[in-house]
Amino acid sequence: MRIKTLLLVLLALLSINIHSQNFGTFSGTIRVGGGLYGTVYSYVTPVTVGLLQAFKVTDFDANNWSNEQHNFLRFFNVGGDILFPNWTMTGSNTNIELHRPLEDYQTNFLNHTVRQYTNYVGYWINWRSHFSGIGGFFGIDYEWKSFMIFYPYPNSSYNKIQSIVPTVGLRYRLISPMKEIEGFPFNVVLEGGLSFVINTKYDNNCGTGLDITSNGISGYGLDALNNGFRPMLGVAITTNRFGSIHVRWTRDLFQLFDKDYKATGGFLYNNEITNSFSCFSIGWAIFV
16 A cells, blocks of 8 residues: 555656746755655645646736746745655663554554654755756755664653754766756756764653652653764656656664763663664655
8 A cells, every 4th residue: 555655646746747947056945754644745735736737727827926936936845755764773781672653552554654763854955057967965954753662571761852964965967967958858866965963852761760850750861862974875867847756865874872871770771772774765856
């Protein structure tokens, strides 16, 4: 069912015949990333507008408004990613089980796709050269992570982490830009980028053995977490009429939990946890 739904969404997006835009040197993209339904839901408005335009149901360009606002609107394109995280954790002294939030209790298709390990919203500025295949991008995302840890079952910890993720990267168009100027309908773009994950908030309940506060059992603080680098590789098919579709891969190069953190209880007590966090994403950017 997931594959069929994804194919239908992609076909619907490809069928949108939105007014062609020449982005020029700079453009901007509002980014949304998460589960299948959550990400698609964010596209209800722009996709609906695009379909109405494509099938000539109504004219949203009254008095040539969109052309007059072209330089402004090109910085408000919408881009989204359906994320497929591949996350694992292991403990040196205790068996560690990593789960999606509430996955053990609600395992139907909708909850499985909405209750992701990670989601984000952000904004990227894009640059490209008219005369060579070189381009670039930079921006920042607000990211939040949620996951359950069992250590061992039934001892559990619910973890919520918020992060700021600045990113910079390069793009290269395999087909000469001159072909695009001549009217060639698409291009193939290779992407490479590097992000730095900066954790800003950590909410958790680490189990028994910690100090008792008025709010219950206290958890670990931000000093229990590491910040670090995250490379990104991707490939995209871009057009000047239908937006672009891309596939990307990211992987955290750092261990989330600091091995030198001194815990008095919970899953980090006398235990060194290692993690492998990677993620594939399928996404698109459309013109609003």
